Amino acid sequence: MKILALCTGNPERLPGKSYKTGIFKHPVNGAVMIDAEGLVGDAICNRKHHGGIDQAVYIEGSLALDWWSGELGRPYEPGTFGENMVISDLDNRDVAVGDRFVTDNLVLEVTACRIPCATFAARMADPKFVKRYTNAARPGIYCRVIHGGVVKAGMPVEHQLFSGEKVMMPELMATFGRRLSETDRARYLAAPIHYKLRAMLEAEI
Numbered sequence: 001m002k003i004l005a006l007c008t009g010n011p012e013r014l015p016g017k018s019y020k021t022g023i024f025k026h027p028v029n030g031a032v033m034i035d036a037e038g039l040v041g042d043a044i045c046n047r048k049h050h051g052g053i054d055q056a057v058y059i060e061g062s063l064a065l066d067w068w069s070g071e072l073g074r075p076y077e078p079g080t081f082g083e084n085m086v087i088s089d090l091d092n093r094d095v096a097v098g099d100r101f102v103t104d105n106l107v108l109e110v111t112a113c114r115i116p117c118a119t120f121a122a123r124m125a126d127p128k129f130v131k132r133y134t135n136a137a138r139p140g141i142y143c144r145v146i147h148g149g150v151v152k153a154g155m156p157v158e159h160q161l162f163s164g165e166k167v168m169m170p171e172l173m174a175t176f177g178r179r180l181s182e183t184d185r186a187r188y189l190a191a192p193i194h195y196k197l198r199a200m201l202e203a204e205i
Helices: 062-072 118-124 131-136 169-175 182-189 195-203
Strands: 003-008 024-027 034-037 056-060 085-087 100-102 105-111 141-147 149-150 158-159
Touching: 056 062, 062 085, 062 131, 105 169, 118 131, 182 195
Parallel strands: 056 085
Antiparallel strands: 003 024, 003 085, 034 149, 056 141, 100 105, 100 158, 105 141
16 A cells, blocks of 8 residues: 555635635645644644544545545546545555554554535535435544654555454444444444544443
8 A cells, every 4th residue: 555645725715605614635746744633734624523633634545536436427636525645555444443554654543434514515516415425335534643754645554453343434434423332332432433432432321
C-alpha cells in the first residue's frame, strides 16, 4: 500500500447555504505535516462535529473509491468526499477500530467511521446522498494520530491489524445511534474507539 493523495481545503461556502465548510479538499503537491490535530493548514470549520484528536485524519481506500467511480459514473477526484488521505489497495470494509496505518514517521490509529451528514449531501449536490452512502456500507475511516510526521504522496504504508476483537467499519456505521447488546457494547469498549462514542456507550451501562 502507499499514499496516493493528501488533501487539504480552505473554508468555502456551499451553494444555497449561509455557513462555510472545509469539506472541499484538493490534493497537495509536496510534503505535508500531520500533527495531533491532523494535516497542518487544513480547514476545520465545524469543530463540534469535525476534527479533534480522535478524528484528526480522514482516510478513504482506493478500492472503495474505485467502486464509487462506478456508482457515480465518472472518475473520482481525490478529496471529493472531504478525505485527507487516499491509500492504495485498501477497501474500507476491511478496516477495524484499532487498526493502524504506519509510514516511516507517522502512526495513525482508527477510531471511527464516517457518518454522512447534510453538508456531505449538499457537497455532492444530491439530497439523497446520505442514504446512498449509508446503504453502500463502505464508510470512510477516521483516525487519531499516535505519532505525527511529515508525509507525501507515494510513500509506502503498512496496514497493521488490531489484535483484539474486531469492530469493522460497516458494522460501526450500521449500529450508530442504536443500543447495543451487552456483549457488543463490551466488544466496542475494548477497542480504542472515538472518545465521544466511548462516552455514549459508557453512559448506557
